[in-house]
């Protein structure tokens with residue numbers, strides 16, 4: 001380990017999408033600071049942010065480590081520890097979120113943002129959890145403040161964040177309404193508790209949601225699609241509902257009826273995990289370890305890994321992500 005200078009890494013070679021990603025063999029292994037650990041990566045989760053970064057449209061925040069290496073969530077083994085690190089030792093299995101560079105053979109991260117992998121979870125399962133479950137928990141529980149027996153509308157319910165949010169909402173005994181453009185994804189969601197699913201091909205979904213909720217509307221919306229879904233979300237909201245905007249797959253602009261927001265006293269939040277500061281990221285790692293992980297261990301929350309790819313199928317993996325054909329999580333196995 002001492003002589004290790006170079007590593008493999010997936011970088012954006014040309015900003016043209018998945019085909020412009022390249023696996024390089026001579027990327028310098030990052031230096032660690034006193035509070036950091038160096039992790040040998042074993043598995044990584046694929047995320048939309050990586051895909052957008054492959055077009056150079058969503059680059060890591062300033063100050064990120066190895067910003068040209070893509071990747072937001074990892075699982076692996078600690079191979080070096082900084083002089084002030086007390087929570088991990090060499091050989092520990094860890095996982096977590098980073099703002100960049102999860103898709104390097106070795107990654108450097110602040111030790112307090114990493115979480116110990118429970119004994120019975122393998123690297124692939126561990127790598128599938130942080131982004132989906134932290135995003136969903138943060139949006140629904142910490143931002144929206146969901147309460148027992150409320151209702152929740154989740155767009156793109158078959159996405160990895162959508163399936164995580166659905167399961168968390170069911171822990172609060174919520175009625176969950178969800179959309180997808182793919183009927184099979186609705187079926188999968190229905191198998192894990194979705195109360196009412198509808199396909200969104202064109203036109204409005206407001207009538208379906210209002211009919212299902214007997215014209216009352218929903219208490220919470222997790223908006224993963226953005227664009228003109230937001231306008232409709234507002235119409236679907238009940239009095240004093242909360243909308244959390246998480247994703248913008250259908251675009252960054254839309255026209256909304258401000259009078260409805262005002263009259264219904266709707267709260268609208270936007271969220272990103274990537275740009276949060278270190279103390280917020282440490283707090284989220286702690287929340288994940290204390291609130292979410294025990295529920296994964298007990299089987300109350302389940303990861304949905306749809307496909308695991310080897311490194312040689314890197315381009316196929318990102319093409320599959322971009323094609324929207326799968327529900328749940330896609331994983332890249334580094335070993």
Ligand SMILES: NC(=O)c1ccc[n+]([C@@H]2O[C@H](COP(=O)([O-])OP(=O)(O)OC[C@H]3O[C@@H](n4cnc5c(N)ncnc54)[C@H](OP(=O)(O)O)[C@@H]3O)[C@@H](O)[C@H]2O)c1
Nearest residue numbers: 048135156159160161180181182247248249250271272273
């Ligand atoms: N704010 C944050 O911190 C944060 C964190 C994680 C993820 N996100 C965002 O949350 C969203 C979901 O992420 P994810 O990782 O769960 O996604 P994912 O697993 O890759 O699934 C996304 C799904 O959205 C649907 N979709 C794609 N483009 C669409 C469009 N134009 N209109 C309607 N539906 C569309 C597709 O399903 P169907 O078309 O088959 O329904 C697709 O499978 C993404 O926008 C992502 O960037 C944000």
